[in-house]
Amino acid sequence: MLNINSELKGLYAIWYRELLVFMREPSRLIGAIIQPLLWLVIFGTGLGSIIEPGAVSGTNYQQFLFPGILVMTVLFGSLFFGLYIILDKRIDFLKEVLVAPLNKSTMFFGKALGGSTDGLLQIIILMILGAIFFGIHFSLLTIILTFVIIILLLIAVTSLGLAIGSIMESPEGFGLISSFVIFPLFFLSGALFPVTNLPTWLRVIVTINPVSYAVDALRSVILGITSYGLPLDFTVLIAFTVIMVMVGTWAFKRIKL
Amino acid sequence: MPLIEIKNLTKKFDDFTAVDDLSLEINEGEIFGLLGPNGAGKTTTLSMLATLLPPTSGNAVINGFDVAKHPTQVRRSIGFVFQDPSSDDLLTGRENLYLHALMYGVKDSEIDKKIDEGLKLVDLTDKQNIRMRKYSGGMRRRLELARGFLHSPKILFLDEPTLGLDPQTRENLWEYIKRLSTENKITIILTTHYMEEADELCDRIAIIDHGKLVALDTPVNFKKSLGGDLVTIKTKKPDLPEIQKMDYVKHVQYKGDVLSLTVNDAGSHLQKILENVGEAENVELHSPTLQDVFLKLTGRQIREGSDEGEGGWMTRTMHSESR
Numbered sequence: 360m361l362n363i364n365s366e367l368k369g370l371y372a373i374w375y376r377e378l379l380v381f382m383r384e385p386s387r388l389i390g391a392i393i394q395p396l397l398w399l400v401i402f403g404t405g406l407g408s409i410i411e412p413g414a415v416s417g418t419n420y421q422q423f424l425f426p427g428i429l430v431m432t433v434l435f436g437s438l439f440f441g442l443y444i445i446l447d448k449r450i451d452f453l454k455e456v457l458v459a460p461l462n463k464s465t466m467f468f469g470k471a472l473g474g475s476t477d478g479l480l481q482i483i484i485l486m487i488l489g490a491i492f493f494g495i496h497f498s499l500l501t502i503i504l505t506f507v508i509i510i511l512l513l514i515a516v517t518s519l520g521l522a523i524g525s526i527m528e529s530p531e532g533f534g535l536i537s538s539f540v541i542f543p544l545f546f547l548s549g550a551l552f553p554v555t556n557l558p559t560w561l562r563v564i565v566t567i568n569p570v571s572y573a574v575d576a577l578r579s580v581i582l583g584i585t586s587y588g589l590p591l592d593f594t595v596l597i598a599f600t601v602i603m604v605m606v607g608t609w610a611f612k613r614i615k616l
Numbered sequence: 617m618p619l620i621e622i623k624n625l626t627k628k629f630d631d632f633t634a635v636d637d638l639s640l641e642i643n644e645g646e647i648f649g650l651l652g653p654n655g656a657g658k659t660t661t662l663s664m665l666a667t668l669l670p671p672t673s674g675n676a677v678i679n680g681f682d683v684a685k686h687p688t689q690v691r692r693s694i695g696f697v698f699q700d701p702s703s704d705d706l707l708t709g710r711e712n713l714y715l716h717a718l719m720y721g722v723k724d725s726e727i728d729k730k731i732d733e734g735l736k737l738v739d740l741t742d743k744q745n746i747r748m749r750k751y752s753g754g755m756r757r758r759l760e761l762a763r764g765f766l767h768s769p770k771i772l773f774l775d776e777p778t779l780g781l782d783p784q785t786r787e788n789l790w791e792y793i794k795r796l797s798t799e800n801k802i803t804i805i806l807t808t809h810y811m812e813e814a815d816e817l818c819d820r821i822a823i824i825d826h827g828k829l830v831a832l833d834t835p836v837n838f839k840k841s842l843g844g845d846l847v848t849i850k851t852k853k854p855d856l857p858e859i860q861k862m863d864y865v866k867h868v869q870y871k872g873d874v875l876s877l878t879v880n881d882a883g884s885h886l887q888k889i890l891e892n893v894g895e896a897e898n899v900e901l902h903s904p905t906l907q908d909v910f911l912k913l914t915g916r917q918i919r920e921g922s923d924e925g926e927g928g929w930m931t932r933t934m935h936s937e938s939r
Binding site: 362365368371372375376379383450451452454456457458459461462616 | 663666667668669688689691692694696698699700701702703704706707711715716718719720721747
């Protein structure tokens with residue numbers, strides 16, 4: 360017996376709660392923005408100084424780095440969102456949600472959408488800063504496509520974070536597992552370097568990493584540089600998102616209090 | 617038909633049996649207490665009733681719905697006030713209630729009205745727009761009480777509703793719980809390890825120890841089972857033969873200047889007794905408490921470091937307010 364109207368209201372409530380909490384803690388937003396900016400400014404300038412302009416796919420290194428940094432922001436911010444599930448477990452807030460007469464999938468989607476919205480706000484700020492300070496050109500189409508790619512990636516990574524949060528019992532355990540997951544996903548995605556001239560072993564690993572396709576899609580949309588082509592990028596990204604949502608829902612339904 | 621039927625409910629965690637073959641029936645409109653020490657299985661029982669934990673065996677039917685087969689309908693019938701804080705610090709009291717109303721399916725047209733009523737019931741109307749971070753422990757509990765009731769459930773679970781609150785705040789919260797019960801005819805099931813709390817609030821009490829039901833009765837009957845109140849009178853010339861003739865006096869002892877009596881319902885017979893003790897210098901009445909009941913049934917105190925007086929007897933002198 361599924362009452363669509365009450366499920367939607369519940370979904371809205373859980374999403375709205377995440378948004379309210381996020382807006383009330385400006386430190387979360389500021390912290391989430393500063394790290395990628397440091398990468399762009401310091402790492403981008405530093406490494407960019409030894410790279411000939413135009414050597415990386417015909418753009419300067421900072422611009423080349425920009426899509427990769429957007430992906431990094433999503434990865435680190437959204438996976439970390441899963442930690443809140445563990446913190447909610449420690450007090451009884453999660454029970455308040457779990458006792459609600461709602462479908463477990465609805466609860467999970469509410470959480471995932473809430474986390475994704477937080478991430479999207481960070482990305483929007485970074486895009487504005489990128490346009491102003493790093494010479495990134497956004498057309499309306501670029502903005503729309505960037506949003507689509509980012510939202511898919513956000514939902515996928517938030518779901519993964521929630522899955523880890525549902526299974527793990529301590530924040531320390533969460534930290535350990537997520538670093539095992541996040542650093543390979545990030546470093547092996549081509550976010551920091553072009554994937555065209557890599558040795559075979561590394562290229563293989565990068566090719567199996569689904570995050571590589573998000574980086575490639577963003578680079579294609581924002582800078583017009585692509586290694587895999589947009590159709591393949593989107594196919595992999597959508598599949599990755601669907602699988603992560605399924606994994607997340609599965610883990611959330613088995614949550615132990 | 618009882619509103620809640622628990623049959624042979626059992627929960628095992630690996631080798632540890634938290635709830636052991638528990639059977640209970642709870643009627644509509646009751647305030648029913650699950651009393652037992654920490655770790656007795658009270659919270660585990662409530663969690664199973666609220667569909668948060670699947671039972672290992674046995675079942676429970678709540679408001680006509682089996683907890684294992686129809687969890688959503690069960691969850692629609694209940695409200696839950698948890699032991700630990702479960703409201704959001706960064707949100708205001710009103711926002712917490714609003715989110716609850718949305719999640720628990722309160723009709724849009726009734727949300728504002730219900731929230732106003734709830735806030736009024738727990739006297740938090742003037743604090744509704746303050747973030748919960750600034751609430752005291754007692755205020756937070758009151759808000760969570762109003763929240764548990766917001767969607768008008770038939771049954772309200774209160775898990776250790778006054779744990780960690782100071783005595784004054786605790787008594788204050790009892791008033792709100794009683795008000796909720798009388799004004800709304802809601803069925804309340806609460807767990808507690810505070811004897812006074814069970815005594816003060818509950819119509820019936822199930823004493824639970826090591827996951828098993830030890831005894832089930834009303835607070836009055838439990839205390840009666842101990843055989844009466846203890847009256848201690850300091851006096852020089854009591855009329856012992858006359859006192860021994862009174863049928864409500866169970867036991868008489870006179871040592872030194874002190875007359876000790878065990879009396880059925882001492883409150884109503886004290887006048888008669890005092891007429892026969894001559895000039896009394898001092899009179900003390902000890903009522904047996906649930907603490908004594910628990911001690912008698914399980915052979916131990918409900919918890920270490922009890923704050924309820926020595927030897928399990930709660931001492932009340934004559935001039936203090938009697939219940």
